[in-house]
Amino acid sequence: MNKDLISGIGLCLLALAYFAASRTIAVSTLEDDFGPHGLPNILAIALGLTGVLLAVRGYLAKPRLQSVAESAAPSPHGKPLRAVGLLAIGFAYVLIVDKLGYAVSIALLIAGVAWYEGLRLTLRLAAVAVGGAALFWLIFVRLLEVAQPTGLLF
Amino acid sequence: MPSLFDAFALLYTTPIIPIALLGLTWGVIGGALPGISASITMALLLPLTYSLDPTSAIVLLASTYIGAEYGGSIPAILIRTPGTNSAAATVVDGYEMTRQGKAGEALGISLWSGTVGGLFGLIMLVVLTEPLSRLALAFTPMSYFGLGILGLTVIASMTAGSPLKGLAAAIIGMMVATVGTDPISGVTRLTFGSADLLSGIEPILVMVGLFAVSELMVQSGSTGAADMVVQSVRIRLPGLAMMKRLLRPQAIGSGIGTIEGVIPGAGGTIAAFLSYNEAKRWSKHPEEFGKGSPEGVAAPETANNTVASTALIPLLSFGIPGSNSAAVLLGGFLLHGLVPGPNLFMENAAVIQGLYVGSFIATIGQLLVGFMIMPVCLWLVNRPRPYLAGFIMALVLSGVFSLNSSLFDLSVVLVAGLVGYAMRIFGFPFLPAVLGVVLCPLVESSYRRSLVLASGDHGIFVEDRICLGLLIVAALFLAFSMLREFRAVAKSSESRQGTP
Numbered sequence: 001m002n003k004d005l006i007s008g009i010g011l012c013l014l015a016l017a018y019f020a021a022s023r024t025i026a027v028s029t030l031e032d033d034f035g036p037h038g039l040p041n042i043l044a045i046a047l048g049l050t051g052v053l054l055a056v057r058g059y060l061a062k063p064r065l066q067s068v069a070e071s072a073a074p075s076p077h078g079k080p081l082r083a084v085g086l087l088a089i090g091f092a093y094v095l096i097v098d099k100l101g102y103a104v105s106i107a108l109l110i111a112g113v114a115w116y117e118g119l120r121l122t123l124r125l126a127a128v129a130v131g132g133a134a135l136f137w138l139i140f141v142r143l144l145e146v147a148q149p150t151g152l153l154f
Numbered sequence: 155m156p157s158l159f160d161a162f163a164l165l166y167t168t169p170i171i172p173i174a175l176l177g178l179t180w181g182v183i184g185g186a187l188p189g190i191s192a193s194i195t196m197a198l199l200l201p202l203t204y205s206l207d208p209t210s211a212i213v214l215l216a217s218t219y220i221g222a223e224y225g226g227s228i229p230a231i232l233i234r235t236p237g238t239n240s241a242a243a244t245v246v247d248g249y250e251m252t253r254q255g256k257a258g259e260a261l262g263i264s265l266w267s268g269t270v271g272g273l274f275g276l277i278m279l280v281v282l283t284e285p286l287s288r289l290a291l292a293f294t295p296m297s298y299f300g301l302g303i304l305g306l307t308v309i310a311s312m313t314a315g316s317p318l319k320g321l322a323a324a325i326i327g328m329m330v331a332t333v334g335t336d337p338i339s340g341v342t343r344l345t346f347g348s349a350d351l352l353s354g355i356e357p358i359l360v361m362v363g364l365f366a367v368s369e370l371m372v373q374s375g376s377t378g379a380a381d382m383v384v385q386s387v388r389i390r391l392p393g394l395a396m397m398k399r400l401l402r403p404q405a406i407g408s409g410i411g412t413i414e415g416v417i418p419g420a421g422g423t424i425a426a427f428l429s430y431n432e433a434k435r436w437s438k439h440p441e442e443f444g445k446g447s448p449e450g451v452a453a454p455e456t457a458n459n460t461v462a463s464t465a466l467i468p469l470l471s472f473g474i475p476g477s478n479s480a481a482v483l484l485g486g487f488l489l490h491g492l493v494p495g496p497n498l499f500m501e502n503a504a505v506i507q508g509l510y511v512g513s514f515i516a517t518i519g520q521l522l523v524g525f526m527i528m529p530v531c532l533w534l535v536n537r538p539r540p541y542l543a544g545f546i547m548a549l550v551l552s553g554v555f556s557l558n559s560s561l562f563d564l565s566v567v568l569v570a571g572l573v574g575y576a577m578r579i580f581g582f583p584f585l586p587a588v589l590g591v592v593l594c595p596l597v598e599s600s601y602r603r604s605l606v607l608a609s610g611d612h613g614i615f616v617e618d619r620i621c622l623g624l625l626i627v628a629a630l631f632l633a634f635s636m637l638r639e640f641r642a643v644a645k646s647s648e649s650r651q652g653t654p
Binding site: 003004006007010011014018021022024025026027028031032033034035036037038039040043046047050051053054057060061079080082083084085086087089090091093094097098102106109110111112113114115116117118119128129132133136140144145146147148149 | 202205316318319321322325326328329332336338339340341342343344346367370371372374538539540541543544545547548549551552555556559561564565568571572575579580581582594598601602605606610636639640643644
């Protein structure tokens with residue numbers, strides 16, 4: 001299946017899910033003729049139609065034969081699983097930051113991402129992470145006086 | 155119109171000079187990092203502007219945009235890797251000059267042409283914006299509804315790639331904007347019982363996620379710095395004879411940059427490539443193009459720096475951003491409760507004055523900052539990417555938390571990053587989605603207010619001449635772009651069937 005066909009089917013499913021969710025919007029005595037569910041309904045229908053058109057377009061377009069060089073070339077979007085792993089580190093930061101505090105968590109985040117991206121866990125990496133955390137703490141907490149999570153320990 | 159005297163009084167009554175130079179420096183550094191486009195450089199800075207006053211925040215973002223356009227040419231010239239998309243055309247002759255040992259000259263031409271283009275664009279911005287915004291004063295709620303629909307369809311139709319995908323992206327953006335409390339009845343919509351979603355999803359979170367987080371994900375796994383061979387470069391500005399030779403490509407770049415900047419969705423990349431082609435066509439030395447022609451560096455650099463200013467014309471006049479970077483700047487306006495359009499000129503003239511003066515300082519200042527920041531840029535582009543990824547992720551999450559002190563916001567940004575990554579894989583453009591998030595409240599509230607005014611009669615949209623005109627143009631745009639798309643598919647199918 002080509003990308004357009006997959007996208008079209010995905011959009012139709014998203015439209016259906018959104019439409020189902022919009023049915024749960026409560027009715028209010030204060031609402032106007034159009035109502036709070038008017039736009040969500042229109043958007044769901046419009047996305048569904050767009051999805052159908054995209055799927056039809058994807059179906060009509062014949063798959064292009066790839067040359068050997070093209071099929072061997074790395075994807076311009078990197079590796080999806082690897083990319084999702086990077087995001088998981090971000091979510092891990094969200095989970096730990098209110099427990100370990102900002103300074104420790106941001107040092108772990110810098111070290112974690114750099115390690116995940118291919119650096120070895122060395123003293124140098126640890127030093128850069130600690131230095132980076134100190135820099136961020138100085139900029140955000142001291143200079144800009146923006147509150148960051150304090151955590152249970154620090 | 156804000157007077158010139160009032161505008162320049164800001165120089166000594168506000169910290170506009172250091173703010174503009176700071177934004178410029180950040181922009182040059184961000185633009186010089188391959189893969190970090192101008193919009194990403196701005197998006198990274200966006201949460202930090204929250205603690206600034208509105209004028210300083212907008213000046214900081216606008217200066218960053220200007221700096222990033224020059225910064226993008228540095229790796230394009232030195233290591234054949236454009237720092238921003240709009241610097242792609244500079245690679246051709248810029249890198250060729252580096253191979254010939256003229257890296258300093260190429261960077262000097264880029265810097266000089268960027269300054270010329272930036273100044274020209276700024277003049278166009280000042281001259282064209284205010285009259286256009288006066289036109290918008292005649293707008294009724296119906297006209298604003300028509301304008302919102304036109305903005306969405308034009309951006310969806312004209313952004314690179316498939317108009318169908320652009321339209322889908324715009325609808326998805328609008329869907330995101332429907333989450334939260336309904337502005338008219340007060341009913342909660344699509345919050346699924348979450349108190350964090352009651353106030354909706356802020357456009358800034360969507361922008362940072364789509365632009366910055368998804369870019370980090372795309373670059374995940376690419377190890378090491380580029381194969382750097384250049385360790386030190388001294389910028390050399392062109393002499394008088396060279397300046398004279400560059401006048402023609404600079405004029406071409408300025409003209410094309412102005413037109414492309416005003417057209418929503420066109421942007422600096424198209425302007426740069428068009429200018430390169432036209433400069434070659436009108437050059438006295440076309441044979442030098444592709445072999446290290448100074449004109450081949452000057453034309454695209456003038457064009458993309460002109461666009462940095464002229465892309466703000468539709469944003470300031472009508473509140474419709476014409477490029478990703480202008481959309482991030484719109485995020486800066488919204489973050490401070492400012493809505494671009496004619497009312498901004500009347501109610502917050504100081505912000506507009508600040509924007510003009512700050513952009514002027516940044517444009518002139520890049521001649522100085524360009525020289526001073528070069529060693530830092532060289533040092534940074536030589537760092538291993540994993541360190542940069544770690545610091546950028548830390549900056550994104552720290553900055554976003556500082557907006558509302560909300561961990562929920564961090565999750566929203568990361569999810570937006572995932573959506574952005576999927577959009578990149580399947581070829582969906584970002585700009586329509588961002589515009590959908592931003593324009594949805596305007597479109598919905600204008601539509602519903604109009605219906606209340608007309609007691610539910612839809613004829614009011616036809617009776618309002620401006621609204622009718624805008625809706626007709628929107629429908630034509632949509633119809634033609636769909637027709638074009640399906641014709642292209644039919645043609646490619648036929649040609650492949652004919653291929654053995």
